[in-house]
Amino acid sequence: MVTGKKTKKTHESLNNRLALVMKSGKYTLGYKTVLKSLRNSKGKLIIISNNCPPLRKSEIEYYAMLSKVGVHHYNGNNVDLGTACGKYYRVSCLSITDPGDSDIIKTLPGDH
């Protein structure tokens, strides 16, 4: 059930969906706002980069477990995640509060 090697195709489609969310939906970037969105139950999906420090990663996962929100571990580091969001800075974790036209929330949380 654990996908050892994420295939290129699904990774690209995730990037596409993420780009659609950036364009049409609402999101917050960064650890502090991710926790805020989990606390006020606005977050619908959390994406964490793979080089997020493990303590921070487990903290976000714990909050997400309490609020029953899916967490996706992005197959790339914070530089890649920032690029996938179309930003010129690093993004270690992000929270999608409103997916807009994207179906990212329906197609992802088979993962975690």
Add this chain to the structure above:
Amino acid sequence: MVKFLKPNKAVILLQGRFAGRKAVIVRSFDDGSRDRPYGHCLVAGISKYPAKVIRKDSSKKTAKKSRVKAFAKMVNYSHVMPTRYTLDVDLKDVVTADALQSRDKKETTGKEIKKRFEERFKTGKNRWFFSKLRF
């Protein structure tokens, strides 16, 4: 998408004098108030944990060791770590926002919380809440 910072949730304070202490949310103010324009909650917590009681302790010693010192505090959500535990002790009538206004009201509130926490500790339930968090 489930709200989890609700009354009776056990939390751990992260900042302030009581950092590292366990507390229970009595009342939560998600949208803040005029003086505190951020999400915050009223918590009642343990300032001094009860000591470990062993079988050969005399009853006087047990009574002394089972004492709990409690506090009540308004605390920002971001200074609090929620846990998966809950503690349902009825503190809503005792711990109110105006109980924190003056020193003597705070003292009497603390004593009342202490009494209720001690009763709960003596029943042996909620062991996790009354054990010190080691770090």
